[in-house]
Each structure stands twice: as C-alpha cells, then as structure tokens.
Amino acid sequence: GLSSAQWRLLVRVAKEAGAAQARLAELLEIEPISVSRLVDRMEEGGWIERRQDATDRRVRMIFPTEKANAAYADVKSLAGEVYEESLTGVSAEERRILIRVLDTIVQNLTDGETSSLEKIKNTEGAAA
Template identity: 70%
Template sequence: MALMNYGIDRLGFLIHDAARVLRKRFEERAGSLGVSAAHWRLLVRVVKEEGITQARLAELLEIEPISVSRLLDRMEESGWIERRAAANDRRVRTIFPTAKALDAYHVVKGMAGEVYEEALAGVSPDERRDLIRALEAITLNLSDGDPAAATATTTDNRKYG
C-alpha cells in the first residue's frame, strides 16, 4: 500500500524512461558531431583516464570486451582515439584521445549540460540535490555491497557532468 501512495510502483519505469529520453535528446544534439551516447560514455572515460586499458573500459562501461573492441575500432577509424601498446606489457592495449576527441569533448560536454538543464527545468535547486542524493542511494543500495561500484558511478557523474 505504501508503494502506491508515492507512485513508487512505477520507479523502475520512470528511471528507464528518463534515461531513454535523456539519451534520445542528447543524441539529437550531439549527432551532428558523429557522437552517440555510447561514444560519449567511452570518450569521457578516455579523456578523463588517458591510457586506460580496453579491459578496464569494458568493466567501467559494463559491456562485453568484444563490444568495447568493436566500438573502439569504429572510434579509431573515425579519428577519435588511438590505441597504444602498454609500456610494461605489449599485449595490453591502452587508449588515448586524439586532438579531435579533446576538442569535441568540450563542445559535447556543453551540449550534455544543456540537455540536463532542459530536463531539470522547473526543478528547484533543493529538489535537484534531493534527486541526486536519492539516485546515489538507489545505486549504492543495489550495488550488491560493492561500494566501489556505486562510488565509481556516482563520482563519475559528478566529474563528467
């Protein structure tokens, strides 16, 4: 009964729908630069963690290593990233942003900020803080006791805007 009082029975649908429309609006704006939401998530990681390994990218993005490899192939072909062999282990591939990626990062980050502002129109600063805290709590509660997994997500979202 308590679930019905606050519409919590729809929580999963609301979170999913909010993420879907945010992603759609972002892709409408950033598409002209050839950056999808998947490209953006990867690009942010590569810009913030230059020299990150493919394996670590797969872990952070929560996608299969082969999918990361294919995404990196496309991004490398388009001039967004470059792969280098790790200095200590030539079998390990590290990823670095190109000048094109660094230039686009700042433009796309601004676009993402505009989408967030559009999404939060009419939401007060206090409500925004409450929303962020609530989403962080949900993430922590469902991270199976792995505070590192929850912290990586919430910290990244603060860092990456």
C-alpha cells in the same frame, strides 16, 4: 555521428586517457570483444588511438584524439547548459534531495545478483 555506445566509450576515454581496453570493458560493463570492436571503429574514424603499454607490450592503452577532446568539450558544455536550465528555480537544498532520491532509486534497481535494469536490457534484447 557516433552511436550511443561510441559516445559512452569516448566520454570514458576522455575522462581516463590511457586506460587499458580491459579496464574500459569493466568500466562500461560490456564484453572485452565489444570494446575491441568499438575501439576499431573509433580508431578508424579518428576519435581515439591505441598505444602499447611501456611495461607490458600485450596491453593496449586507449587515448582520445584532438577530435575526440574537442567533441567531448562541446558536449560537456552543452550538458552543463541543459543541467543549469533544467534546475532553474530549484534550490540547493532541493537539488541535494533530488540527488539523494535518484541515488536511492539507482541502488534499488542495482541491488542483487541481476539488477532490474539488466533484466530489462536482457528482455529487450531477446525481443529484438
């Protein structure tokens, strides 16, 4: 199976086919070298393919393979089912409130130079 980092990359590539590796690094908020390694492994596994940009030969664009598109469709369908099941009995207004509250929580945790989420990640990494 794929690691969580590989799934994150696969989902991003499925949504933004043809994105450059550097752009994927920005979107995933990870170092370009880490994206390069992920892409290497996923290309070897038949999940994605690299193509040269027609206008800039230095740029490598990343595309999902049929295998990746099929896996993404399966996961997206399953996620939709889980979403609907989890919100059974929750009114449309309650859903809107939930989204607003969760957005506020995310904002609270990501404001400032180093978000609380990053601090937690850094602490966990140091302990490992």
